[in-house]
Amino acid sequence: MALEISPVFLQKKLHIKHKIIQIISKDINHAKQLASQYHCQYANQIEQIHQDTDVIIFALKDDVLLQIANSYSFQDKLIIHTAGSIHLDEIKNISNHIASIWCVYSIQKEMLPLSESVPIVINANTEDSLLNVNVIAQSISQNIFHFNDEQKSFLHLAAVFANNFTNHLYSLSQQICEEQNINFDVLKPLIQNTAEKVKHANPALIQTGPAIRHDQQTMDKHLQLLQTETLKKIYHLLSFSIQQKKEKYRT
Structure with a gap:
């Protein structure tokens, strides 16, 4: 199966089972650099997509x-997108053959996932497309x-709460610590401990802190220490949400 692939989605294992024939990036130097690694063609214009893909x-x-999607048509080629929030109907x-591969992972170019257990969500508009995208996944x-x-x-919405908002x-x-000349590293074991606990328990049942205790x-002392209205609103809202969640589990 010959692939035409965007550079951000490149994985070291992908080229082993599939032939990557071209990389397209708006940065031609970036495309050239990646193409040299995978021994394939490169370009910086979508109009230059290889016809044999x-x-x-x-x-x-x-x-x-x-x-x-609104400007180009690729006829019967299988088109795969990697967006978490885009529906197939939108493109x-x-x-005629469209699919999606979404990696449930916070992907950065410098920190690609190494584990083969990272969850991958797939979908497609036809059975054949689903079979093909599953092979690639x-x-x-x-x-x-x-x-x-x-x-x-x-x-995707749940992932935003679990990952983006948490980060x-x-x-x-970290900002609060730095403003008081406190090393943020002091909190990292606490962060790690919480992350480990949610692997084995319902997060709502292991909630701790002053909000769930109605302390x-x-x-009030925390609110006095916060120096901006935005931080106070966040503190209020999250504390209220924690207490509401507790009441839900009581009923």
């Missing part, structure tokens, strides 16, 4: 993907799930 994988920002004009991970677009949207709270925590005196 069987599969085209788009790893792009959502708005760019939608723009391409239905791009080809197996080159990346052995932990593959087939969810429809609605399920994937809710999973932002880490950032705010208003401590919460």
Whole structure:
């Protein structure tokens, strides 16, 4: 199976089972560098896509993907996108065969997942496309799930809470420490401990802290220490949410 693949989605194992024939990037130097690693052609214009390719994988920002889907048609080639929040119907004009591969992992170019157990969510608009995208997904991970677009949207939403929002709270925590000349490393064992516990327990049942204890005196002290209204609103909202969750589990 010959692949036309965007550079962000490149995995070291993908080229072992599939032939990568071209890499396209708006940065021609980046495309050239990656192409030299995989011994394939390269380009920086979508109009230069190789005609002999069987599969085209788009790893792009959502708005760019939608723009391409509304501007180009690749007939019967299998088009795979990697966006977590884009539905197949939104790009239905791009080809008769469309699919998605979403890696449930916080991917950065410098920190690609090494484990073959990273969850991969796939979907497709036809049975043949689903079979083909599953073959490609197996080159990346052995932990593959087939969810429809609605399920994937809710999973993507849950991932934002579990990962993006959590990381932002880490950032705010680090900011509080640095403003008081406290080494953020002191909190890292606590962060690790919580991450380990949620692997084996319902997060709602292992919640700790002043909010779930309704320790208003401590919460008031914390609010006095916070120096911006934004941080106070975040503290209020999260504390209220924790308490509401506790009441739900009581009933």
